[in-house]
Amino acid sequence: MRCPRLVRWREEAARRPPARFADHSYWARPVPGFGDDQARILVVGLAPAAHGGNRTGRIFTGDRSGDFLFAVLHRAGFANQPTSLRLGDGLRLTDVYITAVNHCAPPANRPTPAERDNCLPYLAAELVALARLRVIVCLGAFAWDGVLRALAAKGHKLRPRPRFGHQREVHVGPYLVLGSFHPSQQNTFTGRLTARMLSDVIERSRTVASDLTIVEPGAVRRGAGEG
Secondary structure (H helix, E strand, C coil): CCCHHHHHHHHHHHHCCCHHHCCCCCCCCCCCCEECCCCCEEEEECCCCCCCHHHHCCCCCCCHHHHHHHHHHHHCCCECCCCCCCCCCCCCECCEEEEECCCCCCHHHCCCHHHHHHHHHHHHHHHHHCCCCCEEEEECHHHHHHHHHHHHHCCCCCCCCCCCCCCCEEEECCEEEEEECCCCHHHHCCCCCCHHHHHHHHHHHHHHHHCHHHCCCCCEECCCCCC
16 A cells, blocks of 8 residues: 555545535545546546545546636536536547546545655656647646646656746647646635636646647746735
């Protein structure tokens, strides 16, 4: 067992659900990525939510962050419906694949560095499997750091490592990495991240996926903030 703390937490969350999910059968296992296996755009989050992906078995499914994200993807034409409540609900993604740095729900949404590193080989494998991938959208600083570490493990290193910022972008190897604040309630309820702000990042990813020549390799475009 590589991450015993995460295993205990994901299983404890399933044994003691909030009242609104008392009759639900929890997934309570590592949550895989999902989407279009021919995607040019990869969206990377932090980890499954204890009562979201850890419950439903699909990342960003059944929680408020996912509600926000899928509504934006739907308006952009990348998702066939604006909500996702459970596996088998008909959600389909086109040209987008979604995953996370960690595949098990962590306490307080904070994996340790060791837990992050234990999961990075899976993210690196997803980068290899997505043969048409061109753009990686990182939702939050943890995803940004994890993606850059996974790319470094593939031989695509930048020194110094660029800092995260909303709408910050950097060309790393064959990919453009874009930063966005995470669609957590902490960010969306306070207005730190609005639907328009996330839509702008998603639209930028569409443009760049079609024409990577608009960004020079190694260039860093500064963003609007960190977090």
